[in-house]
Amino acid sequence: GTPPSLCLSQKKNQMILMTWQLNGTCVGSVDMELFLHYSLIPSVSKCREEQRQRDDTSHLLENRFGIIIPLDFVGTFSNRWSYGIAFGATANKVMFLFSEGYQPLQIPQWAQAFVLLIGGMEVGLSYFPFFACLSSEFHLVSSILGFSYSLIWFAVTILHIIECPHGQFLGKYETVMFYWPSLLCLAFLLGRFLHMFVKSLRVHLGWELQREEKPFLEVHQAEHVKRLLRKAPPQETKKSWFQTRIYEWDPCFQFPSRMIGTTVLAFICLYLFIVIEFCMFVYVRDELDVFEGELENYIASMNQTGTLIPAILQVKELMNVSKGVWLVTILPSSLTCVSYLFHILACYRKHMKRLWAGNKHFLPLKFHHPSSSESVVAIARYSGWQIAYILWGYLIIHVVQSLCGLMIMYSLVLPVVHNQGLEMLQGLGIGTLTISIVLGLMILQVWIATAFFLQPKMSAADKQKPLALNSRKAFQNFNYFLFFYNVLLGLGACLSRLLISCILGTWLIARIDRTIMQNGYEGADMGFGAWIGMLYVDHYHTNPVLVSFCNILITGHRERRLQQAIKYWCLNQSPGPRVSARPRTRWLLLLTLVNNPRLAMLRKSRPGHGSREFTQILLMGSES
DSSP: OOOHHHHHHHHHHHHHHHHHHHTOOOOOSSOHHHHHHHTHHHHHTOOHHHHHHHOTTGGGGTTSOOOOOSOOTTTOOSSHHHHHHHHHTTHHHHHHHHTTOOOOSOOOGGGHHHHHHHHHHHHHHHTHHHHHHHHOSOHHHHHHHHHHHHHHHHHHHHHHHHHOOOOSSSOTTHHHHHHHHHHHHHHHHHHHHHHHHHHHHHHHTTSSOOOOOOOSSOHHHHHHHHHHHSOOOSSOOOOOHHHHHTOOOOTTOOOOHHHHHHHHHHHHHHHHHHHHHHHHHHHHHHHHHHHHHHHHHHHHHTTTOOTTHHHHHHHHHHHHHHHHHHHHTHHHHHHHHHHHHHHHHHHHHHHHHHHHTTOOTTSOGGGSSOOHHHHHHHHHHHHHHHHHHHHHHHHHHHHHHHHHHHHHIIIIIHHHHTTOHHHHHHHHHHHHHHHHHHHHHHHHHHHHHHHHSBOOOSSTTOSSOOSOBOOHHHHHHHHHHHHHHHHHHHHHHHHHHHHHHHHHHHHTTTOTTSOOSOTTOGGGOHHHHHHHHHHHHHHHHHOHHHHHHHHHHHHHHHHHHHHHHHHHHHHHHSSSSOOOHHHHHHHHHHHHHHHOGGGGGGOOOOTTTOHHHHHHHHHHHHHO
16 A cells, blocks of 8 residues: 555645646736826826916026925925825835846846846836825815726726735735735825816815915924923923833924825835745745655665654754744744834933034044035935835844754754654753853852952942052962963853844844944944934924024015005005006016916016016026
């Protein structure tokens, strides 16, 4: 008869073959990569009139050029979650670029950087309408365009999932697992644009008052300045354990849209990366199962008597243990990176508040005055680098935790499984005793130095003895006889230093807010440099005290101009010789255009009258 191990191996191979036949490569009617290319058409064909109206200075350029700002990466505090969800909708394409899957042409290896640059710009341009419609001031038109574009992406993604719901690695509903975050983000955008349309339509029909312009000074910035001017309370309110140890909400601080979008996109990309890694694990596990079946066939053919049988059994055990450890460590690795994302937000708030207070002591000395150009580039780099650091950090942390799990399995668990628990406990006890003796001798040296070789305290309130030697002859003998022992002890201390540095370096590799370089070498950490540059740009452009001061200057300037206009108007109304009404009309026109510069773009140019040139001259004169 056939050996049982051979039958089991044949059943495993049949199950793997059936899975691959069930989940063969599916070719749907819509190619998502090809649709990405075609999505550039509505992106580049954005309404030209809206571009002209969007730019406040387009009338100075004779209507030849206009720029729509997709997102203010520095000072945007409104629609933060809408922008964040819009970033989340790009997660699948970001992961597509991260895997370097964008290769439309066969090019040499040295030109890969240019191809990835083109791919990143294409992804940005294909999702540009989402951000442009969210940031546009013409809500009625932008809501219609944004809703239509979101509906197209939503419908195409749904069609792709319906046609190809399964995959080659996870089996059923693999495509759903990849695309449900993007679908959720697109559904949110559909609802957001629908809400914008209803609200702007009510304003257009006169059922609701139009909201005021975006204020120069945000509410939370004004509250922060007010809190600085108030007298501090004599006793601070008691904080809960959560507020003390984890996080305390501050109503006078808001994260900018860039930080919210980066965090949302990092969460979704981390989830997709874990799913991709699990797919690769399933593929490798199936291959190892096939290899294990071949090993079982070899063992069965040798009737358990071959010279390689012990080594083969150890290889099989290593494969089984590695698969289990890798699967178990997915959860702690992912939780570690998720906690890093929240912790980075907390560190951003803490560092910004310190910079607002003029405190730079938490920064390395060379970062107290960073380069202005590098800081400007840093704010463009930060978001992308933060996501990449999180993804690579997850993989490195997962590998390190898996290695630690293998050490635990082979040092503690497997000896018990193989009935070698006593030997394991004996070795563990000897190792623990050795380390305890070494640490005890180090502590004993400190105690002897404190008790015999330091002079007494100068005051009873002193926390420790002064650094003044006592019993110098005994101290010199103490140093001499311990010199040779400390040489051997230094070998272990050096290895422990290397081990601790490796563990902390790999554990904190995803933390872009903290450098893993030693003191003096922080400049080599490009991620930390991007973090510092981003902090300085935000500090210089969103400092509440500075913004409040500028707001006072702007408000005072407007009030003075308004008072002058009222005074001039009153003089014009006073009795006297009758003058022409044209100068007064033109003066009021100037006042209206200065206070409402967007109205200048709506003026129609009449041939021979030069009204547009007159407007430009007046506006430039008023600005000077």
